[in-house]
Amino acid sequence: DAKTTQPNSMESNEEEPVHLPCNHSTISGTDYIHWYRQLPSQGPEYVIHGLTSNVNNRMASLAIAEDRKSSTLILHRATLRDAAVYYCILKWNYGGSQGNLIFGKGTKLSVKP
Amino acid sequence: NAGVTQTPKFQVLKTGQSMTLQCAQDMNHEYMSWYRQDPGMGLRLIHYSVGAGITDQGEVPNGYNVSRSTTEDFPLRLLSAAPSQTSVYFCASRLRGVDTYNEQFFGPGTRLTVL
Numbered sequence: 425d426a427k428t429t430q431p432n433s434m435e436s437n438e439e440e441p442v443h444l445p446c447n448h449s450t451i452s453g454t455d456y457i458h459w460y461r462q463l464p465s466q467g468p469e470y471v472i473h474g475l476t477s478n479v480n481n482r483m484a485s486l487a488i489a490e491d492r493k494s495s496t497l498i499l500h501r502a503t504l505r506d507a508a509v510y511y512c513i514l515k516w517n518y519g520g521s522q523g524n525l526i527f528g529k530g531t532k533l534s535v536k537p
Numbered sequence: 538n539a540g541v542t543q544t545p546k547f548q549v550l551k552t553g554q555s556m557t558l559q560c561a562q563d564m565n566h567e568y569m570s571w572y573r574q575d576p577g578m579g580l581r582l583i584h585y586s587v588g589a590g591i592t593d594q595g596e597v598p599n600g601y602n603v604s605r606s607t608t609e610d611f612p613l614r615l616l617s618a619a620p621s622q623t624s625v626y627f628c629a630s631r632l633r634g635v636d637t638y639n640e641q642f643f644g645p646g647t648r649l650t651v652l
Contacts, residue, residue, distance in 0.1 A: 456638065460641075465646075466645060466646070467541075467627045467629075467643030467644055467645055467646050468580065468627070468641075468643045469643065470640035470641065470642075473638055473640075511579065524568070524570045524582050524585050524595065524629070524641070525580075525629075525641055526582070527572075527579030527580040527581070528579050529577070529578060529579050530579060
């Protein structure tokens with residue numbers, strides 16, 4: 425199974441950009457790269473996903489390396505509300521073509537005022 | 538839409554007791570699943586369902602039962618609670634899709650303590 429490697433924790437200052445890295449050197453050609461986050465005492469929520477090209481949405485940007493062996497989630501201006509655990513996920517598994525997400529331990533992002 | 542709802546929010550059980558964690562979604566999602574999250578860990582898949590009447594096991598199914606009689610509901614039953622089942626339980630759902638990406642929606646969680 426393709427695995428992801430993320431730093432255990434990162435710190436950021438409020439209103440500064442944050443770059444959250446993820447290594448996935450064994451990614452296969454059909455694996456999406458998903459990012460979810462989990463705010464304290466809440467369930468995970470979707471952030472962004474991509475396959476090959478860089479992606480932007482209202483929450484974040486996803487920069488994908490040309491060889492797809494790594495990616496970076498970019499929060500353009502961190503707020504205190506962005507303090508959460510961020511999960512980089514490759515695998516849908518269990519249940520067919522999309523199935524269910526397989527979570528690792530993620531990166532705990534702290535945001536300082 | 539209420540999204541994915543879970544009840545109860547908190548529960549304390551004694552070893553050997555049984556109970557059912559409720560999960561419901563109002564988005565007409567085919568896929569539903571149950572995860573557990575232990576302290577400092579990511580989520581692990583317990584059971585999942587790809588539609589009414591169809592369920593299957595995930596990574597850590599032992600000690601849990603599920604059924605899916607309707608699209609909306611996916612209850613998780615603990616048959617005989619053990620302290621090792623102390624955890625936070627999350628229910629999730631998403632549309633079934635093959636050619637389009639469908640994000641997974643999570644409920645707020647049930648915090649279960651087994652004494």
